[in-house]
Amino acid sequence: MRRDARVSPTLASATPEEAAAGWTARLDKGPLSASEQQALQNWLDQDRRHKGAFLRAKAIWQASGRLSALHGPAAPPIAHTTPLPPLPRRRFFAAAATTALLLAAPKPQGKANSLYVTANGVSAPLHTAFGTITLDCYSQLKMGLESSRLVAGRCCVLGRTGMIVKAGNLIFAPQGRLLLSCSPTQVTATSISGSVRLRRHHSNEWWTLNAGSQISLTGNLPPEVRSLLPEEMATQNAWSLGLLEARDESISSIVGTFNRYNQRQLHVSADFANRKLTGVFNLNQPEVFAMAAQTILGARLTQTPQTLLLY
Incomplete structure (x- = not known):
């Protein structure tokens, strides 16, 4: 006993x-x-x-x-070539959601196998000779024989020796897991595991970004480098695993993220919009999140084939 x-x-x-x-x-x-x-x-x-x-x-x-x-059965998980840091433990109500990815096939446009575009879904891994690249929703990647370029949005790179990825004015040679985002004004790179060497275009000066570090480059300004806490790394890495990790985040903000990834849209009343939750949710299962919010917050839930309303 x-x-x-x-x-x-x-x-x-x-x-x-x-x-x-x-x-x-x-x-x-x-x-x-x-x-x-x-x-x-x-x-x-x-x-x-x-x-x-x-x-x-x-x-x-x-x-x-x-x-x-x-x-039905969950989609098979992606095989990662490098070990991933475990996500921090969360309360059960959030962790109970399944973590299988719903993989979307990016659409090639323009020349064959050159420009890949995603809509509201995380892509299946795109295989290169030196690793894989996974695109976030609403992202564009130009893939060539010797290198790839992130045109817009975000991607997750699992690279080994020989991998070259470009974004904005930066060139990356990752050996490990790299998160990369690109907008017209800024490029941000986060090393999740392993390390990555990088340099500016038309420069021979290489920098090394170790696991847990992030670099941001805005225009011609000096780069900003900082170290991330494990919790920050987990939050930033979550989308590439098909997850949404919320940390004391408002319901309206969580709903906004779900709506980027799903055709079935979530709506929330003003009474619950500013309520907060902490947890890890499956990006592709807004229904599970809605049921969790209904149970935890005492909200009512109305469903149609196209919408989920919390009020």
Whole structure:
């Protein structure tokens, strides 16, 4: 009995939501032992908030499972050639969403296999002789035999020796995982793992960007380099894994991101627009997010084939 108590999800330092998540995950593995059942009942009887947290956690777990069944088996994950830093632990209600990517095939335009364009979806990996490039939604990539150029938007590069990627006035030679974004006025590169060498066009001066560092270049101004916290890296890397990572973010902001990636649009009333959530959600499953917001925030949810309304 002491052994069961020691591994019980209801640690003294856990919040009601964290403890409820632990119990829900434990129940999913199989029946409770007699001592575990008694520990759960004791925890539920301690505080009426515990019962509410437990019911919410079970509802979200079950909702996620039903949606997975409705949508069929998950898409196969992308094989990464370099190890990825694990995402920080989050409360269960957000982590319960499946993390499979819904891969969109980018459309080649212009010359064959030269310019790739994405709409509202993350692309499948584009294979080169020296690695892969994955495009974010609403992005453009020009691919050649010797190098590739990010024309607009964002991409994730998994490169090895020989990979060359250009963006704006910068040339990159990544050996590892690199996030790259490009706008008419700025280029930003973040090294997630491994390292990347880079230089300006028409310059022989190379810089090295190690994992956890980010460089931004605006016009002809000196580059800005900074180190990222692990949480920042996870947030910036999330889209390339098919995830949305929110950290005390408003519902309206989260909804805006979902709507960039999905044809089925989310709408939220003014009463809930400024409410905040923290968690990790699947970019391609606005339904799961809407059910989580409904359960956690007490919102009402109205659905049509094209829209999801939280109010």
